[in-house]
Amino acid sequence: MKSKTPKETLAVLTEIVLPNDTNTLGNLMGGRLLHWMDIAAAISAQRHCKRVVVTASVNNVAFKSPIKLGDVVTLEAKVSRAFTTSMEVFIDVWVEDHRTGEKIKCNEAIYTFVAVDQMGNPIEVPVLVPETDEEKKRSEGALRRRQLSLILAGKMKPEEASELKALFQQ
16 A cells, blocks of 8 residues: 555635524534534545545544634644554644634644445555654654553553653653
8 A cells, every 4th residue: 555645635624604503602613613624534534545434533622712603714634643444633723814814723623534445344544654743743642642542442551552651751
C-alpha cells in the first residue's frame, strides 16, 4: 500500500449557519456541528484509504466559542495518524466574519474511523507520513491518545503503554 501525507487527506467543508441550525440564542447547535465534523472527517479518512470508512469514536470535541447565525463555518479535516485498520482524524473549525472576512479558529475535534470491506470487516489502511511540525506533533499525540483509549477499553495493560509512560518519566 502506498503511504500518504496529511495534505493528501485534507477535506474542507464550508457551511453557512441558517436559522434551522441554531438554538434559541441564535447559536449553532452542537449536534449540527458534530454532524458537519463527522462528514468532513469521514471524507478525509476515505481519501486516505480509498475505502468505505465508519466512525469508531468521537475522541475529543472542544466547543471553545459560539458560532452565530449567519456565520460562515469552514471545517478542515486531516488524518493525523493511521494505525493498522483505523485512522485518527483531526478537525479544525474556523468561523469567518461575514463583514470583515476574518477567520478565527473556534472549535476542534478528534474522530477515529475504521476502514471496512464490503462485508463490514476492518481492513488495513496505508501508512501516513507526517511532514510539517504540526503534523508530526498531532501524529505523536495520536499514539498516546490511542494507548489511553485501549487502556480504558481494557484492551491494553497500563504498563504496556510506552508512549504514555514516557510522558510521566520526563
